[in-house]
Every structure is written in C-alpha cells, then in structure tokens.
Amino acid sequence: MTVSRKSDYCLGLVHELRTLPHETEWVEFKVNNSEPQAIGEYISALANTAALHGKTHAYILWGIENGTHDVVGTSFSPATKKKGNEPLETWLLRLLEPHVAFRFHEVMVSEQRVILLEVNPATQQPVAFSGVEFIRVGSTKKKLRDYPEKERALWQVSNTVRFEDGVAAGRMNVEDVLLELDYPAYFALLNVPLPDGHAAILDALQRDRLIRPCEAGDFDVMNLGAILFAKRLGNFTGLKRKAARVIQYRGTGRMETIKEQEGSRGYASGFEGLVDYINAALPANEVVGQALRKTVPMYPEVAVRELVANALIHQDFLVTGAGPTVDIFDDRIEITNPGQPLMDTQRFVDTPPRSRNETLASLMRRFGICEERGSGIDKVVFQSEVYQLPAPLFEAPEGFTRAVLFAPKALASMDKTERVRACYLHACLKRVMQDYLTNASLRDRFGIKANNRAMVSRYIREAVGAGMIKPFDEDAGRKMMKYIPFWA
Numbered sequence: 123m124t125v126s127r128k129s130d131y132c133l134g135l136v137h138e139l140r141t142l143p144h145e146t147e148w149v150e151f152k153v154n155n156s157e158p159q160a161i162g163e164y165i166s167a168l169a170n171t172a173a174l175h176g177k178t179h180a181y182i183l184w185g186i187e188n189g190t191h192d193v194v195g196t197s198f199s200p201a202t203k204k205k206g207n208e209p210l211e212t213w214l215l216r217l218l219e220p221h222v223a224f225r226f227h228e229v230m231v232s233e234q235r236v237i238l239l240e241v242n243p244a245t246q247q248p249v250a251f252s253g254v255e256f257i258r259v260g261s262t263k264k265k266l267r268d269y270p271e272k273e274r275a276l277w278q279v280s281n282t283v284r285f286e287d288g289v290a291a292g293r294m295n296v297e298d299v300l301l302e303l304d305y306p307a308y309f310a311l312l313n314v315p316l317p318d319g320h321a322a323i324l325d326a327l328q329r330d331r332l333i334r335p336c337e338a339g340d341f342d343v344m345n346l347g348a349i350l351f352a353k354r355l356g357n358f359t360g361l362k363r364k365a366a367r368v369i370q371y372r373g374t375g376r377m378e379t380i381k382e383q384e385g386s387r388g389y390a391s392g393f394e395g396l397v398d399y400i401n402a403a404l405p406a407n408e409v410v411g412q413a414l415r416k417t418v419p420m421y422p423e424v425a426v427r428e429l430v431a432n433a434l435i436h437q438d439f440l441v442t443g444a445g446p447t448v449d450i451f452d453d454r455i456e457i458t459n460p461g462q463p464l465m466d467t468q469r470f471v472d473t474p475p476r477s478r479n480e481t482l483a484s485l486m487r488r489f490g491i492c493e494e495r496g497s498g499i500d501k502v503v504f505q506s507e508v509y510q511l512p513a514p515l516f517e518a519p520e521g522f523t524r525a526v527l528f529a530p531k532a533l534a535s536m537d538k539t540e541r542v543r544a545c546y547l548h549a550c551l552k553r554v555m556q557d558y559l560t561n562a563s564l565r566d567r568f569g570i571k572a573n574n575r576a577m578v579s580r581y582i583r584e585a586v587g588a589g590m591i592k593p594f595d596e597d598a599g600r601k602m603m604k605y606i607p608f609w610a
Contacts, residue, residue, distance in 0.1 A: 131293075132227045132238055139181060140191040147171045147258040148180040151188045156198040158205040162214050165241050165249070167256035167263045169222045172243035174257070174276050178292035178342060180243070185236035195234035200226040217252045221442040223360035242360070245288055246440050248276050285439040286331070286481040290348035290358045293340045296320055299333060302343065302358075303351045307391035308332070311489040330485065345439070346482060350390040364445040366396055366434065370403050374453050389434045393491050397427050403450055405529070421455060421527050422505035425514070429502060429525045431492040433459035435483045441521065453531075458524040467516040467523075469609065470499045471550035500554055502527075503547050510569050512536060513544035533568055538584055544568070545585035549607045558594055558604035 139149055148171050150164060161182075168180035185196035203210040215221060223242040228235065248255045248266060255266035257276070266273050294302070305323055308330075309316045317323050324341070327333045332347030348358045356362040366385040372378040381403070385396055404426070406417045433446040438461025449456040464476040477483040486492045499516075502525070506514050512528040536544075548567050549559040557563075564578050565571070582605065585591045594604040 129229065132229045133231065135181075135293075136183065136186075136229050136231055136236055136238060139183060140186060140193075142191070145188065145261040147260065148175060148177050150182045150258075150261075151186040151191065152182060152184045152196075152198075153187060153194060154184065154197050156184070156200075156203060158203070158210055158213060159252075161210070161239075162217055162251040163254075163256050163263060165214065165218060165222065165224055165239075166251040166254070167258045168241045169224075169244045169249040170255065170266060170276055171258040172241065173245070173248075173279055174272065176279075177243060178289040178336075180241045182239040182241075183236060184239075185231075185234060193231045193234045193236065196237055198237050200237060200239075201228075214251075219250050219253070220247065220440065222249045225359055242289075244276070245285070248273070284481070285479055286344065286346040288345040289342045290345045290361060291343040293336055294343055295340050296324065299324070299327075299341050299343060302353060303327070303332070303347055304353050304388065304391040305351065308351055311390060311491075331481065346485070348388065349439075350388045350482070350485065352388040353391075354386050355388065356386060363443055364437075364439065366430075366446045366448065368396075368400055368403065368448045368450070370450040372452070374451050376449075390486065390489055390491065393431070393434075397423075397430055400426060400430065400448055400450075400455075404455065405452070420529055421511070422509050425502040425505040425527060426455070428492070428498040429457045429527070431486065432498060432525070433457050433523075435479060435486055435492060436463075436477050436523070437461050438478055444522075453529045455527045456524055457526075458522050460522055462521060463518050463523045467518055468546075470516050471503055471547060472554050472607075472609075500551060503551050507548065507551070507567050510567075512540050513547045515543065533570070541581050542585045542588045542590055545581055546590040546607060549585075549591045549605055553607055553610055558606060559591060560604055561601075 142149060145151055148168060150168070164182055168182070172178070172180040184198045185194060186192070187194050200210055205213040211226070214224070222244060225240050227238040227240065229238055230236070255273075256263055257266045257269060257272050258264070259269065259272075266276070291302070300320065300323070305327065306316055308327065317326065324333065327347065328335070331344060332351065333341045333343050336342050345361075348355070348361055349364065352358055352361065355365045366389075367382065369382045370380040372380050383399065385392055387395070401419060401423055405420045407420055430446075430448065437446060437459035441460035444460040446457070446459045449458070461478065463470075464478070465473050483492070492498060502514055506512075506527065510530070512531050514528070515526040517524050517526070544567070545559065545564065548564060552559050552563065559582075561575055561578050561582065564582065565575070568578070568581075570578055582591070586593070586605070590608055591605045592608055594606050598604065
C-alpha cells in the first residue's frame with residue numbers, strides 16, 4: 123500500500139532507478155508502450171517478483187530509454203487512457219485478483235514528462251491478471267505456471283507474510299513519518315511521557331514494529347503503524363477502505379439512510395472518538411428517579427466497545443474493498459467485519475479468541491482498548507443480561523463476521539429462537555464462571571418472578587429440545603436440576 127508521494131520524492135526515485143546498470147526483475151523501462159493488456163500483465167509480474175525478492179515496491183517507468191536510461195519523455199497519460207469506455211486504472215483493478223495496490227505518478231525530469239508506476243508486492247497468494255499469473259525472469263515477463271520452482275517459492279513466501287509486517291509506505295523521511303503518524307497518541311495510550319527529540323520517538327516506534335529503517339536513512343511505515351496511528355487512513359492507498367464506517371438507518375431496514383460517517387484516523391488513535399460517535403448515535407431512554415430525570419443508554423456501552431474492538435482487531439485485512447461497519451437500526455445494532463471467524467460462532471463465549479492479526483491484537487490490549495484474552499464476549503453477554511436485553515446474535519454470513527445487539531424487547535414478544543439463544547448463552551456464561559444454568563438463574567436473567575417458575579421450565583425444555591443445553595445430572599430431582607451447554 124502506498125502513501126501519496128511528494129513530487130521531490132518521485133523525482134529522486136526516478137533518478138535513483140535510472141542509475142541501475144540495466145533492467146532488473148523488479149524495474150521495467152518503457153517509452154510509449156501503453157497497451158492496457160500488457161500493463162496489467164506487467165503489474166501481475168512485478169507484484170509477484172517484488173514479493174519473491176522481498177522488495178517493498180516494483181516499478182515501471184515510461185519516458186526512459188531502455189538501453190541508455192536517458193530521459194526521452196512519453197506521450198502516455200494514465201489519467202486519460204481508457205480501455206473501451208472504462209478508465210484504465212478501474213479496468214486494471216477489476217482484472218487483478220487478488221487486488222494489489224498500484225499508483226501512477228507524473229514526474230517532470232529535465233523538462234520531459236515521465237510516468238512512474240509503483241506496484242506493491244503480492245501478499246498471501248500470487249497476483250493474476252485476467253486469470254493468469256505472471257512473473258519476471260531476468261528482464262522478460264513470463265507466465266508463472268511455466269516456472270514451477272518460482273511458483274513454489276512465491277507461495278512459500280506469500281504464506282509467511284502477515285498483514286502487520288507489510289509495508290504501508292516505503293522510504294519516507296523522518297519529517298514525513300512524523301507528519302503521517304499520530305505518534306503523541308502512541309505514547310499517551312502507553313501512559314508514558316513523550317520523549318525529547320526525533321531519535322527517541324523513532325526508536326520507540328521501531329521497537330513496536332510500527333516503522334522500520336531502510337536505505338538512505340529513511341523509514342518504511344509498516345501496515346501495523348499505519349492502521350493504528352495514521353492521521354488520515356486515506357493517505358495510505360489501500361488502507362482507506364479499511365476505515366470504520368457508521369451508518370444510521372431509519373426504521374429496521376436499509377431502505378432509508380439517516381447519516382453515514384467514515385472514520386479517518388488509525389484504529390488506536392481514533393478508537394475513543396469512534397466509540398463516542400457510535401454511542402451518541404444510539405437511542406437512549408429517559409428514566410425519572412425520585413427527583414431527577416436522567417438519560418440511560420439503550421445498549422450497554424461496555425458491550426458496544428468490546429464488539430467494535432473485536433471487529434477492528436479480528437478482521438481479515440486481505441479481503442479487499444471492505445472494512446468494519448456499524449449499522450444502527452431502530453431495533454438493533456449490527457457490527458460487521460470482513461473475514462470468516464476462525465472458530466464456531468457458538469463457541470465465542472468459552473473459547474479464547476484466535477486472531478489473524480496477533481501483533482495488532484497484542485498492541486491493542488497493551489493500549490487498554492480491548493480486553494485480556496477471552497473475556498470480551500463474556501462481558502457482552504453479561505451486560506446484555508444485566509440490561510435484560512434479548513441475547514446477542516453472532517453469525518458468519520459469507521466472508522464476514524457479524525455481532526448483533528438488540529434493543530429492549532418484552533419476553534412475551536420473543537420467539538422460540540430468541541428464547542433458546544438466550545438460554546444457551548446464559549448457560550455458556552455460567553459455565554465459564556464454573557456455575558450452572560438453573561430455573562432460578564434463568565428467572566433472574568429474564569426478570570421473571572418466582573411464581574412463574576413453570577414458564578421458565580418450559581423455556582429450558584425448549585433449549586434442551588433444540589440440543590443447545592443438557593442436564594448436568596439427569597438423575598437429579600426436578601427442583602435440583604442444573605444445566606450446561608451442549609459442548610460441556
């Protein structure tokens with residue numbers, strides 16, 4: 123992923139690449155050859171080659187003569203170039219799978235126009251264009267399948283690359299690093315004083331792998347640093363779509379949008395503002411006490427905070443074009459993140475969370491943004507019971523993970539599915555507390571008086587019949603019956 127480049131950076135990069143003795147597997151020189159199909163194939167080849175050679179970027183330069191590397195200028199204009207009626211960049215992105223970040227830059231060199239294409243390396247899997255994967259062999263573009271040894275090596279490299287260790291923006295000078303990252307927030311979240319001098323600040327950021335040094339005294343900003351502390355995520359091409367979105371709807375469907383807000387800051391530096399914005403958008407109830415009227419949130423703030431943190435931390439960053447979303451309806455709030463969960467949604471309460479992004483998760487725990495391992499979902503369920511809300515719903519629609527908190531609802535209005543889910547999650551919560559679901563505990567959960575014991579017994583039978591809970595001791599007397607989740 124690339125950050126918006128300044129003209130002096132691009133000019134310096136062109137001069138540096140021109141000093142290469144010849145084309146390399148990760149740099150291609152051209153003059154006016156701008157056939158769209160060839161450009162797409164080169165992006166695939168360069169992305170795969172950059173990954174194979176551990177490069178932060180690969181490049182094509184138009185306007186540079188291949189043999190001499192003299193600046194001759196070019197007539198190629200990617201901003202106006204089209205394939206059919208479709209803009210070139212849109213057409214290229216549509217046919218790249220998986221999507222890989224690339225960016226065209228126009229540079230004036232000795233009064234000659236040069237176009238610089240900067241391509242990110244492949245991650246997780248080789249990049250294909252129009253269904254075919256390419257690779258550079260020497261200075262020639264070839265089909266990857268014709269070089270099985272390179273294909274095996276590329277898959278091996280791709281499988282070891284984690285999102286956090288990728289480069290969001292390469293070769294940034296000290297001033298630009300400190301301009302793009304909210305480093306004061308980093309120290310504030312760790313509750314330590316801001317160090318004196320740039321050197322001490324940069325050393326601290328390096329220790330937590332937010333940045334790393336590169337050649338010529340510059341720094342690479344890592345994906346971890348950008349996603350957590352970017353002042354503007356939109357400045358990092360490819361991370362913009364990972365900004366959290368909050369959408370408020372009128373009614374219970376998606377027909378009418380009241381307001382939509384997209385976050386701009388990194389997850390760590392912007393987390394409190396994001397949660398405050400969500401809570402302000404949520405409905406609240408007014409409660410009249412003996413003398414005062416006070417506003418009580420409809421949803422437990424602890425539960426909202428935990429679910430938002432989970433959505434940010436446990437998402438699959440390799441799912442392109444999608445980021446965490448909070449949808450607010452009149453009767454519920456849905457918190458969705460890209461990526462299938464790494465565990466069964468029915469086991470969210472008792473199983474410690476597994477994260478694709480463990481370094482990110484560890485830092486967020488150090489910052490106090492998320493709970494210690496395994497206690498966050500417990501709190502969500504517990505707070506829902508304290509507020510006597512319907513049980514939360516955890517589901518995994520195709521390619522996503524979603525948590526749903528429901529607005530207050532009378533027990534008489536709940537259907538069987540809602541009652542069974544409430545019984546099951548109550549049993550799960552009791553189990554992690556080394557306790558059991560009983561008729562009395564479920565009465566407390568639903569706010570039912572003791573003289574309605576028979577009603578609760580019927581709810582328990584529904585959950586047992588659905589296979590979600592089971593008796594701890596089937597031979598116990600009726601009044602002594604205790605229940606555990608089906609998996610216990």
